[in-house]
Amino acid sequence: MxxxxxxxxxxxxxxxxxxxxxxxxxxxxxxxxxxxxxxxxxxxxxxxxxxxxxxxxxxxxxxxxxxxxxxxxxxxxxxxxxxxxxxxxxxxxxxxxxxxxxxxxxxxxxxxxxxxxxxxxxxxxxxxxxxxxxxxxxxxxxxxxxxxxxxxxxxxxxxxxxxxxxxxxxxxxxxxxxxxxxxxxxxxxxxxxxxxxxxxxxxxxxxxxxxxxxxxxxxxxxxxxxxxxxxxxxxxxxxxxxxxxxxxxxGGHGAVIIAADADLDHLIPLAVQWKFRNCGQVCVSPTRFIVDASIHDEFVRRFAEKARELKVGKGTQDGTQMGPLTSASGLGTVMDMVDDAVGKGAKVETGGARIGDSGYFYEPTILSGMTTDMLAMNEEPFGPLALVIRVNSLDEALAEANRLPVGLGSYLFTSSMTTAHRVQKELRTGMLGVNHFALALPETPFGGVRDxxxxxxxxxxxxxxxxxxxxxxxxxx
Incomplete structure (x- = not known):
């Protein structure tokens, strides 16, 4: 065919x-x-x-x-x-x-x-x-x-x-x-x-x-x-x-700032859908989930529960929600990043392993306890890998989001217009989605800043x- x-x-x-x-x-x-x-x-x-x-x-x-x-x-x-x-x-x-x-x-x-x-x-x-x-x-x-x-x-x-x-x-x-x-x-x-x-x-x-x-x-x-x-x-x-x-x-390394007043009922299904679409191989994929400490544990628990529901399989099969990575090198990169993060103290909330030995399948994976010395926090994973970081303030969240020299697609979830206006001014990015992840449309400019x-x-x-x-x-x- x-x-x-x-x-x-x-x-x-x-x-x-x-x-x-x-x-x-x-x-x-x-x-x-x-x-x-x-x-x-x-x-x-x-x-x-x-x-x-x-x-x-x-x-x-x-x-x-x-x-x-x-x-x-x-x-x-x-x-x-x-x-x-x-x-x-x-x-x-x-x-x-x-x-x-x-x-x-x-x-x-x-x-x-x-x-x-x-x-x-x-x-x-x-x-x-x-x-x-x-x-x-x-x-x-x-x-x-x-x-x-x-x-x-x-x-x-x-x-x-x-x-x-x-x-x-x-x-x-x-x-x-x-x-x-x-x-x-x-x-x-x-x-x-x-x-x-x-x-x-x-x-x-x-x-x-x-x-x-x-x-x-x-x-x-x-x-x-x-x-x-x-x-x-x-x-x-x-x-x-x-x-x-x-x-x-x-390249990018999509930062997602999740404020204390974020609506988790709205966010969780979107986070799973957009993080794991195309097996995470998306230049504007949400990758670094920077979560306020007051809702961190609930976010991680619900995010992992929803991710486990995804049906992984061959793209041409009915009902498949996530296919394989496209190449052996991509699979190897994700596996190396997970091993590096776990070795430096990250916790696997769900996933963390290759699926089978045929094709380039990898489980939808969520890691918590991420720190800036980990490989995945500094190089774009480009795979089904979500990284969760706990922060205590919006100042900390912005500092982490702006830490890397890339700025393509970034995201903010909040119920506060004050927070939204501040992030629009201080976040160094080419595109910002507020309370959603859809950025690419024919009628809107698509591009990044810095690297x-x-x-x-x-x-x-x-x-x-x-x-x-x-x-x-x-x-x-």
């Missing part, structure tokens, strides 16, 4: 790649999904050159015509939702319901930026002289290299593709080698909808080789990455050598990243 993948280079499908082949496996049991062609430097260069040719054709279309093609692609995606969700679940591991929701949300992103592209306005600046007109115009930046991760292979791809296309820019997509099928389906839907062939490429292979080639290619004018802070520094430095525009959505990157995806800010500004002054003669 998994498709036979082909590289897409300037709209052309290739069943062979210059770098050989790639074996794709199901993270739930290690079984082979397919053998896919693997792109190398040759395909990357060809995709960049095709994008340069496609730029003229795509940008020459009116914003209305571009919008029609994008919306047609969104409708095609919606019709494919069930099949696409199964492909995503097979290659990434997440439950079908989550995969289907992500796919449909990605279609909504495409719809939204189809219309946002029609609202790319310049402006008239009042002149100082009666015979001078001053205009500010917006133009597409040009071909884009989009590097996307494996944890949300549809949403993170579309966060880059949709605003780029809406602005009039062609895109070369380099998806993670663990999950190329989802991005491939997106590329196919766009081509089916009428996107000019040279305006889209989807290639995968050795990350360092493809990224190095695309970033250095003179045809590429903009680089967008979702990845770790370490990789972000490398990519930003490479792009900076050529003064190329970049958007970086990098969590720069620039925003989503919202009107998202399309600005794919535009350049031209000032035109005209003397009437």
């Amino acid at each position: 998994y498709p036979n993948l082909t590289l897409i280079v300037g709209g052309d499908e290739r069943s062979e790649g210059s770098a050989g082949t790639l074996r794709l496996t199901d993270p739930s049991d290690g079984s082979e999904l397919t053998i896919a062609p693997r792109a190398g430097r040759a395909e990357a260069l060809e995709a960049a050159r095709a994008a340069e040719q496609g730029a003229a054709e795509w940008a020459a279309l009116s914003a209305l015509e571009r919008s029609k093609i994008m919306r047609r692609a969104a409708d095609i995606m919606r019709a494919q939702a069930d099949d696409a969700a199964r492909v995503m679940s097979m290659e990434q591991g997440k439950p079908l319901a989550e995969a289907r929701g992500e796919w449909l949300g990605s279609a909504d992103l495409l719809d939204w930026f189809a219309e946002e592209g029609r609202r790319v306005y310049g402006r008239i600046v009042p002149s100082r002289a009666p015979n001078i007109q001053i205009q500010v115009l917006k133009h597409p930046v040009g071909p884009v290299a989009a590097f996307t991760p494996w944890n949300f292979p549809a949403w993170n791809t579309m966060q880059k593709v949709a605003p780029a296309l809406g602005a009039g820019c062609p895109v070369v997509i380099k998806p993670a080698s663990d999950t190329p099928g989802t991005a491939w389906l997106i590329g196919k839907a766009l081509l089916q909808a009428g996107l000019p062939a040279k305006a889209i490429s989807v290639i995968w292979g050795a990350t360092s080789e493809l990224s190095d080639t695309l970033i250095k290619a003179p045809e590429i004018h903009k680089v967008s990455l979702t990845g770790s802070t370490r990789v972000g520094r490398i990519v930003a430095a490479q792009a900076g050598e050529a003064l190329k525009k970049v958007t970086m959505e990098l 969590s990157g720069f620039g925003s995806e989503g919202g009107s800010e998202g399309i600005e990243a794919y535009l350049t500004t031209m000032t035109v002054t005209t003397m009437m003669i």
